[in-house]
Every structure is written in C-alpha cells, then in structure tokens.
Amino acid sequence: MKAMTYRGPYKLRVENKPEPKIEHPNDAIVRVELAAICGSDLHLYHGMMPDTRIGHTFGHEFIGTVVEVGGSVERLRVGDRVMVPFNIYCGSCYFCARGLFSNCHNVNPNATAIGGIYGYSHSTGGYDGGQAEMVRVPFADVGPSVIPDDIADEDALLLTDAFSTGYFGAQLADIAEGDTAVVFGAGPVGLAAARSCWLMGAGRVIVVDHLDYRLQKARDFAYAETVAFAQVGDIVRELKRMTDGLGADVAIDAVGAEADGHVIQHVTSAKLKMQGGSPVALNWAIDTVRKGGTVSVMGAYGPMFSAVRFGDAMNKGLTLRMNQAPVKRQWPRLFEHIRAGYLRPSDLITHRIPLDHIAEGYHLFSAKLDDIIKPVIVPAS
Template sequence: MLAMNFRGPYRVRAAHKPDPCIEHPDDAVVRVLRSCICGSDLHLYHGLVPDTRIGTTFGHEFVGEVVDIGPGVRRLKKGDRVLVPFNIFCGSCFFCRRELFGNCHDTNPEATAVGGIYGYSHTAGGYDGGQAQLVRVPRADVGPTLIPPQMDLDDAVLLTDALPTGYQAAEMGDISEGDTVVVFGAGPIGIFAAKCAWLFGAGRVIVVDHIEERLEFVHRYAQCEVLNFRGVHDMAITIKRMTDGLGADVCIDAVGCEASGSFLQRLTGVKMKLQAGAATALHWAINSVRKGGNISIVGVYGPTFNAVPIGNAVNKGLTLRMNQASVKRHLPRLIEHIEAGHIEPRRIITHRIPLEEVADAYHLFSNKLDGCIKTVLIPPGVSV
C-alpha cells in the first residue's frame, strides 16, 4: 500500500509499505477514504515528540470502509463505512468505564497518562496511522462508529478528532449563560471551540491569533470577535480592557507547544527543547481570565517540564481542566448537531490533496501557506 512515511524532522514522503493485516482477534482492517493532517501531527513533523521512529505513518483522523475483520469482531462487517476516533481504547478498564477514553489503561504500553493514539509515536503506543491506503484498527468492536448514510465523508472525518476536541474544549470551560469566552488559537480546534462555545450558552466569544486569513474565517464561521495579538502589547491588560476590567470568564488554550508570541518561550520550548513546548498561550490564558474563572486546555504539550505561572492560578482561584478528547462520548450529540444544521464541519476544509503529494501537503499546512486551515488527504483510487 501507499502510506505517508516519516524519515526525520521536516522529512516525510509517500512510500510503499506492507499492507496491514489482522494481528489480534478484535482487529479490523480499514480502507481509508479520507484522512487529515492535524496540528498535532506537526509536533511530530517538527521533531518535538519523543520516540517518533523512522518509518512511522502518521494520521489519527481518518474514515474508511471495513475490508477485513478478526474472528472476535461482532459489531462490524465488511463493507461498513466507519469513522475511527483517534483514541484507541479498550472500553472496559477503570478509565474507559468513566468515559475517559483518551486515558485508556490497556492500549498503550507507556500508559503513564495517555492511551493509545493512531500514528502518534511510540509514546502513544506505536500504532501506525491513517495517512495511508489501509490501516489496522485494534479494538474494532469498541472504537469505530458507523457513519450515518446521509453524512458527507468530509463531515465524518472531522468527527474523529477536530470537532470533538473543540467541543470538549468548550465543555471543560464549564461555560455559564452569558459568559465571555476567549479562545487562543484560530486553527481547526480553536475554530470549533469558538463555534461550540455558543452551544454551551456563551454571551461573547473572542478568538486570538495572528494569521489574518484564519481570523477572518473564524469571524465568519463562528460569528465571533477576533483579536490579532501582533497588535497587542500586553494580552492580559488588553483582555481586561475588553471585559470591564475583570478578565474573561473562560479562557481556552487551543494552541499548545508550538505557540508563537513569546520569543523566550519559543527559544526554550521549541528551539532548545528545554521545556515541553512554548506555553505562551497558557500564560496568556491564566493571566487573562478573571479571578475565579475557568481555563480549558486542549493544546498539546510534551510530557516533561513546562514553566507556567501556577502561582497566579492559585492566587486567582482558577479552575484548570484539560485532557485528550474522549471522542466516542461526544459523537451522538455532535452527529445530532450536524444533522440539525447547527455545525457544518466540512466548511473548515481548505485543501484536498492526493496522498501521493503528502510531502507538499505537510509543507503547505506547516507553513500555513495558501490560506490553509485544514488539509484532507485522498488516497489513490478514492473519489473526492
């Protein structure tokens, strides 16, 4: 099969690899119909995630058609079209029983924190991902969800990570009716977080970024206010001036470890790797929220040290919530929202690129060229 192949930082290519096969009775093999490049994939691409091995295939956002199943699979059959949550989870461990599917204890040998994730290095279990023609799907009776017959595949693929993560970002903010919500980051997750904040009762939504095309898009798509941080001297003071001197009720960090904005954070966290990323957006969130406010963190950071102003959070009496999205938990509600026309996920897709051109796709997405917001990869032989 043809698959994305990691050759080292900033070096990926399309290459032929052996087809995946059934390795365990509860496996399925899925022919990929759509896969996405996620902002989290860029952390791998840029060499920031430990134990990302040469030859790995990335891709934790994909949908496809079941072509083979193991003898233990009961809920799927060949020919089923499925969306596959990025979490690989068992469904029965202590954490899965509490619907913390991103924290499954049985699908990652390195399960100190996160469960298994497709295509996300050996720190997340070493599973190959879906930027390929075929992918092995473990625990196939638990994770994959049948795509409703009337649903567009472009909507379905965004239900595997981006939309549920944005939705959970808003949910973890514990938004009350009329709250002011500030979202740091106008990438796909931030865009969906802003859109979903209204569903939880927000009275005002402000999105912060520095890429004008993305700010213009989220302003239209999520009907929100926007703020370009390039024109801001002090983020906390600016947000307080916009909120009667108090600060936002809820701040969402939808950026993570490669944030722009602070030279020192970027130098120590991205260039020198002395921290687990540049926590600029998290600093802004803690300092811009009001006393007694809520912080929701869905931006991805590394598993090691980060210098964050925890003293400010304590003294302000903040509530911080964070986690990998439990995709499966959100799917029934999000499918309802899509079917009712409340959210059109596919509108954020700006580029559809053949899998054969994956190197160019990563370059374009990484450098935010050509107005790129979300890139979908189309495997050979699959119609757009």
C-alpha cells in the same frame, strides 16, 4: 500499500509499506477513503514530540471501509463504512468504564497517563496511522462507528478528532449562560471550540491568533470577535480592557506546545508567538481569565522547559480542566447539531490533497501558506 512515512523533522515521503494484517481477533483492517492532517501532527513533523521514530506513519483522523475483521469482531462487517476516533481504547478497563477513553489503561505500554493514538509516535503506543491506503484498527467493536447515512463523509472525518476536540474543549470550560469566552488559537480545533462555545450558552466569544486569514475564518465560521496578538502591545492587558478590566469568564487553550515551529526563547514578551514547546498560550489563558474563572486546555503538549504560572492560577482561584478528548462521547450530540443545521464541520476544510503529494500538504500547513485551515488527504486508490 502507499503510506506517508516520517524521515526526521520536516522530512517525510510516501513509500510502499506492507499492508497491515490482523494481529488480534479484535482487529479490523480499514481501507482509508479520507484522512486529514491535524495541527497536532505538526508537532511530530517539527520534531517536538518524543520517540517519533523513522518510518512511522502519521494520521489520527480518518474514515474508510472495513475490508477484513478478526474472529472476535461482532459489530462490524466487511463493507461497513466507518469513522474511527483518534483514541484507541479497550472499552472495559477502569477508565474506559468511566468514559475516559483517552486514558485507557490497556492500550499503551509506554505511558500510564494517556491511552493509544493512531499515528502519534511510540509515546502513544506506536500504532501506525491513517495517512495511508490501509490501517489496522484495534478493538474494532469499541472505537469505530458506522457512518450514519445522513452524515456527509467530510463531516464524519472532522468528527474523528478536530471538531470533537474543539467541542470537548468548550464542554470543559463549563460555560454558564452569558459568559465571555476567549479562545487562544484559530486553527481547526480553536475554530471548532469557538463555534461550540455558542452552543454551550456563551454570550460573547473572542478568538486570539496572529494570522489575518485565520482570524477572518474565526469571524466568518465562529461568529467571534478577534484579536491579532502581534498587533497589540500586551495581549493580556488588551483582553482585560475588552472585558471591563475583570477578564474573561473562561479561556480555552487550543494551541498547545507550538503552532508554526519556531522555538520560544523568552516567554515574557506579549508579542511572542504561541509556539515552541513553551506554555505561552497557557500562561496567557491563566492571566487573561477573571478570578474564579475556568481554563480549558486541549492543545497537545510535549516536554516543556518553561514554567507554567500555577501560582497565579492558585492565587486567582482558577479551575483548570484538561484532557485528550474522549471523541466518541461527543458524537451523539454533534450528530444532532449537524442534523439540525447548527454545524457543518466540513466548512473548515480548505485543501484536498492526494496522498502522493502529502509532503507538500505538510509544508503548506506548517508554513501557513495559501490560506490553509484544514487539509484533507485523499488516498490514490
């Protein structure tokens, strides 16, 4: 089969790899129909995440058709069209029993904090991802769901991570009716979080980024006020000015370790971009939110060598909430919102790229060219 393979930072290519096989009776094999490039895939592409090995296939957002099932699989049949959450989890451990699917205890031998993730380095289990023609899906009776007839394919694809994660970030923010929410980052997850804040009862939503086209998308898609942080002298002071000197009620970090691949050298300047293995966006969130407020974090972080302002957070009495999204928990409510016409996640998609041209897709997404927001990958077959 054809599959995207990692060859080192900023280097990848499409190669022929052996088709995946059933390795356990609980496995299924899925022929990929649509996949996507996620902003967190760029952390891998830029060499920011540990233990990203040569030959690994990325991709944790995908939908497809079941072509084979293991002997123990009961809920899926060959021919089912499924959406697959980015979390790989067993469904029966202490954490899965409590809905913490992203913290499954049985699927990742390389860590105790996080469960398995498709296509996200060996630090998350080493599972090949869906930027390929076919993929092995472990615990097939637990993670995948048959795509409902009234949910469009591209909407289902966006629910396998980006939109569900943004929705989860708004949930973590514990928004009270009328609250002001600030979202750092206008990528797909940040845009989804900003749109979701309204569904949680926010009275005001402000999105912070530095790219004009993404800020325009925040205004059009998320109905948010926007601030271009590179155009203000001090982003924290500007946001305090916009909130009567008190700060926002909640702040959401939808950026994580880096955004466009340039390493932060100094983290004190307000004009520095949100990038580079540094908690710049997280510190802005801590400093921006009012005393007694809440900071929600769902940006992906690897090793960080700069200090997070925990002292400030403690002295302000902040609540910090964070985790990888337990994606499947979000689907029932998101299905309801889509059916009611409140959401159409596929509105975030700007580019549809053949698998054979995925290297160009990564370049466009990494360099923020052609007003790209969310690229979808279409396998040749």
